[in-house]
Amino acid sequence: MLGPLNTVVEINDLRVVFPSRELRGEAKLAVDGLNLQVRAGEVFGFLGPNGAGKTTTMNVLLGFVNASSGSASIFGVDVRQPIARQRIGYLPELTYYYKFLNTEELLRFYSRIFRIPPAEREKRIDAVLKLVELESARKRLIKTYSKGMQQRVGLAQALINNPDLLILDEPTSGLDPLGRMKVREIIQRLKEQGKTVFFSSHELGEVETVCDRVAILHQGKLRVEGRVDDLIQQYQCNLEHIFLKVVGGQPQF
Amino acid sequence: MIRLVLLLVFVCCFSLATVLQPHFDLGHRQDKSGSVLAALMGDSRRMFANQFFAKADAYFHKGFYPTIFDNAKKEGPSHLSEEAHEAPGHDEHEEGFLGPPHDWIERFGRNFFPTVHTHLQGGNQREILPWLQLSADLDPNRIETYVVAAYWLRTQLNKPKEAEAFLRQGLRANPDSYEILLELGRVYYYNNKNPSVARNIWEIALQKWRKQDESKGKPDVRIYEEILGEMVRDDQQTGDLQKLLPDLEALKLVSPNKESVQKYIDDAKAKMAH
Amino acid sequence: MNNVMALSGVVIIEMYRRKDFYVLFVMTALITLILGSMRFFDDDMIVRYLKEVCLLLIWISSLVIAISTTARQIPAERESRTIFPLLAKPVSRAQLIAGKFFGCWLACGLALIVFYLFFGVITASREHAWPMASYFQAISMHWIALGIVIALVLFGSVVFTAPSSNATICFIIVIGLMFVGGHLNKMALVPGMSGKIIYAIYYMIPHLEWYDLRDRIIHDWGRVPWGAWAGAILYGILYSGFLLGAAWAVFRRKTLTV
Numbered sequence: 001m002l003g004p005l006n007t008v009v010e011i012n013d014l015r016v017v018f019p020s021r022e023l024r025g026e027a028k029l030a031v032d033g034l035n036l037q038v039r040a041g042e043v044f045g046f047l048g049p050n051g052a053g054k055t056t057t058m059n060v061l062l063g064f065v066n067a068s069s070g071s072a073s074i075f076g077v078d079v080r081q082p083i084a085r086q087r088i089g090y091l092p093e094l095t096y097y098y099k100f101l102n103t104e105e106l107l108r109f110y111s112r113i114f115r116i117p118p119a120e121r122e123k124r125i126d127a128v129l130k131l132v133e134l135e136s137a138r139k140r141l142i143k144t145y146s147k148g149m150q151q152r153v154g155l156a157q158a159l160i161n162n163p164d165l166l167i168l169d170e171p172t173s174g175l176d177p178l179g180r181m182k183v184r185e186i187i188q189r190l191k192e193q194g195k196t197v198f199f200s201s202h203e204l205g206e207v208e209t210v211c212d213r214v215a216i217l218h219q220g221k222l223r224v225e226g227r228v229d230d231l232i233q234q235y236q237c238n239l240e241h242i243f244l245k246v247v248g249g250q251p252q253f
Numbered sequence: 254m255i256r257l258v259l260l261l262v263f264v265c266c267f268s269l270a271t272v273l274q275p276h277f278d279l280g281h282r283q284d285k286s287g288s289v290l291a292a293l294m295g296d297s298r299r300m301f302a303n304q305f306f307a308k309a310d311a312y313f314h315k316g317f318y319p320t321i322f323d324n325a326k327k328e329g330p331s332h333l334s335e336e337a338h339e340a341p342g343h344d345e346h347e348e349g350f351l352g353p354p355h356d357w358i359e360r361f362g363r364n365f366f367p368t369v370h371t372h373l374q375g376g377n378q379r380e381i382l383p384w385l386q387l388s389a390d391l392d393p394n395r396i397e398t399y400v401v402a403a404y405w406l407r408t409q410l411n412k413p414k415e416a417e418a419f420l421r422q423g424l425r426a427n428p429d430s431y432e433i434l435l436e437l438g439r440v441y442y443y444n445n446k447n448p449s450v451a452r453n454i455w456e457i458a459l460q461k462w463r464k465q466d467e468s469k470g471k472p473d474v475r476i477y478e479e480i481l482g483e484m485v486r487d488d489q490q491t492g493d494l495q496k497l498l499p500d501l502e503a504l505k506l507v508s509p510n511k512e513s514v515q516k517y518i519d520d521a522k523a524k525m526a527h
Numbered sequence: 528m529n530n531v532m533a534l535s536g537v538v539i540i541e542m543y544r545r546k547d548f549y550v551l552f553v554m555t556a557l558i559t560l561i562l563g564s565m566r567f568f569d570d571d572m573i574v575r576y577l578k579e580v581c582l583l584l585i586w587i588s589s590l591v592i593a594i595s596t597t598a599r600q601i602p603a604e605r606e607s608r609t610i611f612p613l614l615a616k617p618v619s620r621a622q623l624i625a626g627k628f629f630g631c632w633l634a635c636g637l638a639l640i641v642f643y644l645f646f647g648v649i650t651a652s653r654e655h656a657w658p659m660a661s662y663f664q665a666i667s668m669h670w671i672a673l674g675i676v677i678a679l680v681l682f683g684s685v686v687f688t689a690p691s692s693n694a695t696i697c698f699i700i701v702i703g704l705m706f707v708g709g710h711l712n713k714m715a716l717v718p719g720m721s722g723k724i725i726y727a728i729y730y731m732i733p734h735l736e737w738y739d740l741r742d743r744i745i746h747d748w749g750r751v752p753w754g755a756w757a758g759a760i761l762y763g764i765l766y767s768g769f770l771l772g773a774a775w776a777v778f779r780r781k782t783l784t785v
Contacts, residue, residue: 018782055784056784059783059784062611062614062615063614063615064611064614064782064783064784065782065783065784066780066782082617082618082619082622083617084617085615085616085617085618086617088615090611090612090615092608092611092612092615094608095612096607096608096609097609097612098537098541098609099607100540100541100544100545101537101540105540109533109536109537110612110616112529112533113529113530113533113616113617113618114616114617115529154612157612158612167615312575312576312746315746315747315748316742316743316745316746316748320710322707322710322713322714323713355712355713356712358709358712358729358730358734359709359712361737361755361758361759362709362734362736362737364737364751364752364755365668365736365737365738365739365740365743365751365755365759366736366739366742366743367742367743367746367748379568379570379572379573380573380574380575380576382567382568382570382573383565383567383573383576384576386567386568402568406568410568410570412568412569412570415568415569419568
């Protein structure tokens with residue numbers, strides 16, 4: 001059930017406060033009154049410096065963190081309901097998976113969680129393994145994989161359920177140029193299939209290339225939001241300079 | 254270079270140890286039984302030996318045994334030992350160590366562990382033997398272990414040879430033990446049907462008792478009475494009134510049934526007169 | 528239920544790919560076989576000491592497997608960050624708790640079957656008898672006791688972050704419950720408030736000592752009345768459920784940050 005203009009992700013007045021761990025310490029305001037919408041079929045870049053609140057916002061969407069106030073929904077379902085995650089795929093920045101399983105077993109486990117019928121399960125596993133080029137290593141335990149292979153396992157598990165919304169946290173972090181190109185290709189392909197991609201990244205050059213819309217967060221507040229082309233025209237500079245202006249840094253000439 | 258130095262130091266230490274070792278008299282600290290367990294455990298072995306003897310008692314009662322939390326303390330020797338000394342009857346005090354349950358939890362819990370006072374019978378007494386063996390291995394000076402094991406071996410398990418061997422093992426560790434000699438005599442008398450050897454053994458037991466206990470403030474009168482009792486029985490069997498009378502006289506001094514003993518004395522005297 | 532069984536499956540795979548179970552089983556078998564080869568007073572029909580040692584090792588091994596396997600489930604998932612891709616799927620935290628519980632419990636159940644089969648073979652070689660009802664009750668009660676222990680450890684794992692401290696604390700608690708728990712009512716006879724507190728604790732704690740049927744098996748006391756057995760099973764299920772509910776109540780409020 002989607003909202004106006006086929007809204008996939010809707011965040012209303014989201015506020016997240018982390019209580020202090022020290023006895024008389026101050027609570028930390030991580031997200032302050034965030035309002036955001038991500039529409040169906042678009043590639044949305046979620047930007048901000050470290051500590052801006054991007055990861056916290058993602059954690060709320062994924063149900064890892066409870067909002068202090070406000071609401072968030074995915075496909076019209078409150079994010080606190082597990083069913084909200086039925087149609088999403090998530091790729092964390094740091095990819096760690098059960099080392100005692102091989103990739104095939106891991107994907108079978110996740111596809112069972114998504115209730116993919118057994119007949120379709122094996123086909124889906126074959127397809128994603130082919131996509132991420134891990135077919136030859138499918139029977140090897142994940143603990144024997146290189147970092148790059150583990151990243152690809154991450155991508156495979158994010159795509160196993162053929163998600164309508166893909167949430168990617170720094171998807172190209174730690175990848176070589178070939179790996180980054182592969183990720184861009186996958187994002188492009190998903191976009192062509194009408195999927196929605198919501199990702200955070202520090203690679204502003206890539207964001208500018210692949211994203212339809214972006215939002216820039218700073219100190220828990222939304223500073224800028226809009227179509228990439230519109231923002232570039234408005235600020236008369238590239239996305240990196242816009243970012244630096246918004247967060248208060250000086251562009252290096 | 255460093256490795257060479259380390260190797261040299263190691264060799265020197267090893268050589269020094271082999272040279273010095275005979276100069277240190279460790280004999281007084283070494284366990285006489287030579288058991289590996291005893292050597293490893295030091296003096297705590299006696300504590301474990303006592304525990305294993307108690308374990309044998311628990312096995313004798315098929316697991317029905319008070320824990321340290323139960324109010325009633327076991328008084329006197331265990332049934333295991335009592336039967337070995339052929340003392341009659343059950344200890345009524347022991348039967349009640351469980352007492353009525355305090356609450357429904359305890360009442361319900363009694364379904365899951367033994368709650369009936371019973372003894373092993375019909376040859377099942379063999380089950381106590383491993384614990385007695387272990388107890389003896391750990392504390393070879395624990396005389397009761399040998400006596401109890403030998404009793405069950407010879408009376409209920411039809412293993413007089415094993416009983417004798419175990420008693421002799423006990424004697425090697427405790428050469429002055431009159432209790433072990435008493436039981437060894439019984440093996441020869443009742444199982445091996447060799448009364449003359451049995452008699453000799455009891456005589457030695459008596460001598461040892463007199464040497465160790467007679468001058469004590471609280472001598473072990475019970476054992477003395479038992480030795481004399483066996484000798485009296487033997488005398489009655491052989492009809493040797495010359496030995497019987499002095500044995501009965503000695504027995505009368507320590508027996509709680511002086512009237513009965515006096516009757517036997519009178520009978521013997523009457524026979525002698527004839 | 529689908530998610531719960533899927534999660535259980537992963538836990539079971541983890542258990543049989545780790546070495547713990549095999550090491551403990553081999554150790555149990557070795558010690559039992561060595562002790563079984565000993566002859567006391569030339570009598571080869573002595574069996575109860577062997578049953579006692581074997582059952583003691585089985586209990587120790589099962590507790591080690593249960594506690595060590597369970598203690599690391601959720602903390603290890605958090606530490607290794609595997610919990611994030613998992614909870615990003617349509618899995619609720621309640622299902623995660625339930626899945627981990629059933630996985631550990633079923634894994635322990637499989638281990639118990641292997642251990643008790645070995646025990647049965649050893650005792651049958653001397654006693655030439657298999658009191659099936661007694662053995663069935665012993666293994667089922669043992670399994671239920673492990674269920675309570677696993678639920679307790681799971682609760683501890685959402686309270687304590689380090690698996691090692693959770694495992695140590697739970698070991699001590701479980702040993703205390705088994706040896707002392709059933710006797711607290713005797714200690715509670717002291718007058719005053721302390722007696723009342725001890726009695727309250729006595730009623731609150733799970734009575735794991737009910738599930739230890741070793742004395743009955745070793746000394747051939749026969750089976751427990753079926754009503755009592757059923758009552759103990761029910762008690763175990765309810766207590767495990769209570770502990771799992773408590774674990775979920777704590778875990779659902781935990782903030783998990785990537």
